[in-house]
Amino acid sequence: MHLSRTARIALRIGAGLGFAVIYVPLLLVLVNSLNPDRSASWPPPGLTVRWWSVAAHNSGAREALWVSVKAGLGATAVALVLGTLIAFAVARHRFFGRDAVSFIVVLPIALPGIVTGIALNSAFSTVLEPLGVGLGLFTVIVGHATFCIVVVFNNVVARLRRTSGSYEEAAMDLGATSFRAFVDITFPLVRSALLAGGLLAFALSFDEIVVTTFTAGPGIETLPIWIFGNMTRPQQAPVVNVVAAVLVLLSVVPIYLAQRLSGDTATSSRV
Amino acid sequence: MTTDLPTAAGRGTVRRLAGTLHRRPRLRLALLLTAPLLWLAVLYLGSLAVLFVSAFWTTDSFTSQVVKVWSTDNFHALFTTPVFRQVVLRSVGVALAVTALCALIAFPVAFYTARVARPRWRPLLVVGILTPLWASYLVKVYAWRLILSEGGLADWMLAPFGLSGPGYGLPATVLTLTYLWLPYMILPIHTALEQLPAGLLDASADLGARPGRTFRSVVLPMVLPSVAAGSVFTFSLSLGDYITVQIVGGKTQLIGNLVYSNIELNLPMAAALGTVPVAVIVLYLLAIRRTGALNSL
Numbered sequence: 001m002h003l004s005r006t007a008r009i010a011l012r013i014g015a016g017l018g019f020a021v022i023y024v025p026l027l028l029v030l031v032n033s034l035n036p037d038r039s040a041s042w043p044p045p046g047l048t049v050r051w052w053s054v055a056a057h058n059s060g061a062r063e064a065l066w067v068s069v070k071a072g073l074g075a076t077a078v079a080l081v082l083g084t085l086i087a088f089a090v091a092r093h094r095f096f097g098r099d100a101v102s103f104i105v106v107l108p109i110a111l112p113g114i115v116t117g118i119a120l121n122s123a124f125s126t127v128l129e130p131l132g133v134g135l136g137l138f139t140v141i142v143g144h145a146t147f148c149i150v151v152v153f154n155n156v157v158a159r160l161r162r163t164s165g166s167y168e169e170a171a172m173d174l175g176a177t178s179f180r181a182f183v184d185i186t187f188p189l190v191r192s193a194l195l196a197g198g199l200l201a202f203a204l205s206f207d208e209i210v211v212t213t214f215t216a217g218p219g220i221e222t223l224p225i226w227i228f229g230n231m232t233r234p235q236q237a238p239v240v241n242v243v244a245a246v247l248v249l250l251s252v253v254p255i256y257l258a259q260r261l262s263g264d265t266a267t268s269s270r271v
Numbered sequence: 272m273t274t275d276l277p278t279a280a281g282r283g284t285v286r287r288l289a290g291t292l293h294r295r296p297r298l299r300l301a302l303l304l305t306a307p308l309l310w311l312a313v314l315y316l317g318s319l320a321v322l323f324v325s326a327f328w329t330t331d332s333f334t335s336q337v338v339k340v341w342s343t344d345n346f347h348a349l350f351t352t353p354v355f356r357q358v359v360l361r362s363v364g365v366a367l368a369v370t371a372l373c374a375l376i377a378f379p380v381a382f383y384t385a386r387v388a389r390p391r392w393r394p395l396l397v398v399g400i401l402t403p404l405w406a407s408y409l410v411k412v413y414a415w416r417l418i419l420s421e422g423g424l425a426d427w428m429l430a431p432f433g434l435s436g437p438g439y440g441l442p443a444t445v446l447t448l449t450y451l452w453l454p455y456m457i458l459p460i461h462t463a464l465e466q467l468p469a470g471l472l473d474a475s476a477d478l479g480a481r482p483g484r485t486f487r488s489v490v491l492p493m494v495l496p497s498v499a500a501g502s503v504f505t506f507s508l509s510l511g512d513y514i515t516v517q518i519v520g521g522k523t524q525l526i527g528n529l530v531y532s533n534i535e536l537n538l539p540m541a542a543a544l545g546t547v548p549v550a551v552i553v554l555y556l557l558a559i560r561r562t563g564a565l566n567s568l
């Protein structure tokens with residue numbers, strides 16, 4: 001389409017504004033962590049790194065971070081196993097109800113978090129509590145894993161659809177058992193998809209607040225729950241500011257890893 | 272030497288097991304599906320089913336105990352209580368407004384990244400759109416709480432015009448939700464615009480259409496399914512949200528807040544309220560399916 005000069009300029013400005021809207025809030029969070037004042041009035045009266053050292057010694061935030069990491073790793077591990085199993089079943093077998101299986105995998109993330117949250121909450125309290133097991137980190141992991149399965153599944157199933165089963169068959173024709181074929185052929189083929197799915201699953205779990213609210217037992221506080229609880233307390237504002245800034249900075253890590261992974265995919269897809 | 276024997280035997284067992292599995296694809300399938308289906312179909316769907324059934328139970332108003340007697344009182348209350356009706360309408364309105372705003376903002380951005388920017392820069396721009404998705408949801412809402420706070424960035428920017436920011440409330444909620452889900456709208460539109468064959472646009476121009484006409488008659492119909500695909504995210508994510516409203520919404524109540532406030536004292540009512548967003552989302556998906564958008568998700 002041959003756009004006029006004016007149209008091009010208008011689009012440039014529109015897109016520039018769009019990107020500004022996307023990034024200004026994130027930059028504001030970074031700047032605000034250096035705000036010496038407890039209020040968020042703009043412009044800040046000065047800059048200081050004092051709150052960063054205060055936040056580094058805040059035991060609540062540190063414990064919450066640790067709980068989040070544990071929950072994320074647990075949920076990711078479960079999601080990797082279950083998501084991969086379903087992906088193999090759906091991609092390598094034909095069976096009655098295959099579409100239904102792909103559907104219920106997506107359901108936990110498609111439904112509002114609060115519905116998933118209260119459903120799991122009432123199920124846990126009716127089934128687990130008579131057994132003497134209360135809500136705790138374990139139930140958080142179960143809840144998170146439920147909606148993390150889909151991202152692992154999506155990544156692995158997409159990879160399996162692109163690679164035919166003939167490599168495994170060739171390996172078995174050459175005398176490998178199906179286990180050996182899996183270890184030597186199939187696993188290397190899906191490895192980067194597993195990494196990408198695992199990364200997404202961890203990020204989803206690390207960020208989750210609604211399902212966590214309903215599945216966490218007393219005393220179990222993930223980082224989002226901690227931030228949410230302290231956000232409206234003026235006393236805690238500077239520490240919340242720093243934690244928010246740290247999370248903005250940390251979001252670069254998965255982007256970097258995802259870029260590395262897609263590079264890895266590009267090279268390994270030549271197999 | 273002695274250790275070789277059990278290993279050989281072990282290898283034989285593995286080989287036999289592998290052979291059995293290889294010859295019996297049904298057994299293999301059963302082994303693959305048992306654990307995930309126990310988790311998703313029994314634990315998850317089971318919980319959902321119990322929740323849905325409990326929407327037909329009632330609560331003893333004295334003891335707050337759930338009474339397991341079948342009744343449609345909750346749904347009756349849902350349809351007849353003015354507050355509930357208002358909140359449901361407001362929630363759907365917010366979700367639609369967020370979707371419309373996202374589409375309006377996303378279009379020029381996607382048009383630029385897909386067709387105007389130099390091809391060399393395009394992958395980088397896509398990363399630029401994706402990046403905020405990795406930033407924490409809560410931190411992004413918090414950023415808007417800071418921006419819209421009294422004397423915050425919004426007030427500061429609007430002060431020269433003699434205006435002040437919207438403060439916390441319904442407009443702030445719509446604004447924040449739009450910000451949160453915008454990338455989900457930009458990406459599918461970007462992909463669709465990128466795949467648009469240049470020949471079609473040239474043909475339209477050769478036949479005498481001005482850019483405006485080409486946009487309306489060629490670009491828009493071809494991109495619309497992607498807008499619909501993006502709207503699935505913007506609509507359903509907005510409809511279920513209750514955290515953003517609590518942070519920037521002031522006293523505004525959306526359907527999620529009603530569900531949340533009923534959980535402790537009246538779980539059956541919360542369950543009945545919870546079926547509303549689910550039903551609306553299902554209806555929305557059914558309507559969207561006609562555009563063929565679900566295939567491009």
